[in-house]
Amino acid sequence: EAQVTQNPRYLITVTGKKLTVTCSQNMNHEYMSWYRQDPGLGLRQIYYSMNVEVTDKGDVPEGYKVSRKEKRNFPLILESPSPNPTSLYFCASRLTGAGDIQYFGAGTRLSVL
Amino acid sequence: AQKVTQAQTEISVVEKEDVTLDCVYETRDTTYYLFWYKQPPSGELVFLIRRNSFDEQNEISGRYSWNFQKSTSSFNFTITASQVVDSAVYFCALTTAEADSGYSTLTFGKGTMLLVSP
Numbered sequence: 001e002a003q004v005t006q007n008p009r010y011l012i013t014v015t016g017k018k019l020t021v022t023c024s025q026n027m028n029h030e031y032m033s034w035y036r037q038d039p040g041l042g043l044r045q046i047y048y049s050m051n052v053e054v055t056d057k058g059d060v061p062e063g064y065k066v067s068r069k070e071k072r073n074f075p076l077i078l079e080s081p082s083p084n085p086t087s088l089y090f091c092a093s094r095l096t097g098a099g100d101i102q103y104f105g106a107g108t109r110l111s112v113l
Numbered sequence: 114a115q116k117v118t119q120a121q122t123e124i125s126v127v128e129k130e131d132v133t134l135d136c137v138y139e140t141r142d143t144t145y146y147l148f149w150y151k152q153p154p155s156g157e158l159v160f161l162i163r164r165n166s167f168d169e170q171n172e173i174s175g176r177y178s179w180n181f182q183k184s185t186s187s188f189n190f191t192i193t194a195s196q197v198v199d200s201a202v203y204f205c206a207l208t209t210a211e212a213d214s215g216y217s218t219l220t221f222g223k224g225t226m227l228l229v230s231p
Contacts, residue, residue: 033219042204042223058218090158098208098217099146099165104158 002027006091006105013081014113021076021108023091029103030096032074036060037088037107046089049074081112115140117207119222126195126229134190134225136205142166145209147181147188152202152224161203164188195229202226 006023013019025032033048035058045058049068065077074091089108094100116139126132138147149161162172164181172179176193192199202224208217 040223043221045218048218088156092158092219099163101148101160101163102219103160104150106157109156 002103004091004093004103004105006089006108008108009106010109010111012111012113015082016080018080019078021078021089021091021110023074023076023105024072025074025091025093025103026072027093027095027103028071029093030071031100031102032068032091032093033058033102034064034066034074034076035090035092037090043090046076078110081110115142115145115207115209115218115220117205117220117222119203119205119225121225122223123226123228126227128197128229128231129194130229131191131193132195132227132229134192134203134205134227136188136190136222138186138188138205138207140207140209142209145207148206148208148219149179149188149190150204150206150221152204154201158204161190192227195227197229197231200227200229 004025030051034046035043037043044060046060046064047058047066049055052068052071055066055068063079068074087110091105092102094102118137145166147164151159151161169181178191180189204224205222206219208219
């Protein structure tokens with residue numbers, strides 16, 4: 001089954017603790033992306049990757065790192081989470097072009113104490 | 114810069130009512146793509162439809178229909194005979210492709226929460 005898989009689904013952490021959310025897709029998509037969703041703000045892009053070893057900042061990259069060492073994987077590193085209201089993180093992938101459908105993972109809900 | 118506005122933050126209807134979710138977009142590009150996604154209470158994002166800027170045909174899929182009007186920069190979504198299972202947050206999104214390089218960002222509106230009560 002074609003899918004984008006992200007783990008974990010729920011994450012509780014403490015302020016300042018670095019953590020990683022994994023993302024994997026099995027559709028051989030070149031483009032992958034991370035978004036965060038906050039109440040009242042919709043979805044905003046954090047980072048994206050056009051292909052292996054090619055990454056770039058989205059609209060809200062501060063406090064995050066990414067890497068794309070393999071085509072199927074695009075992990076998101078939260079360097080020092082701060083106690084903001086709970087955020088929902090989504091990984092997404094699409095084949096290549098802007099018009100290609102972007103498929104999303106099930107989301108990771110992060111709570112920072 | 115591109116922008117998507119969903120002016121309706123929340124809509125409540127009773128089952129079997131028709132409901133229209135508005136989406137207005139802004140872009141300077143002539144080639145662009147519009148999308149609708151559904152986010153049910155379980156949280157995942159489900160793709161509903163894609164439309165490119167050169168295809169202004171309206172589309173119907175079961176109880177769902179979409180009205181794309183370039184003249185008013187709108188891409189509205191109508192649910193006919195709404196059901197409780199339609200309760201979700203619906204997002205309209207836009208991406209442009211001046212050179213179809215794939216570098217363009219998918220810009221989302223802030224979403225409209227639809228609550229359908231029995």
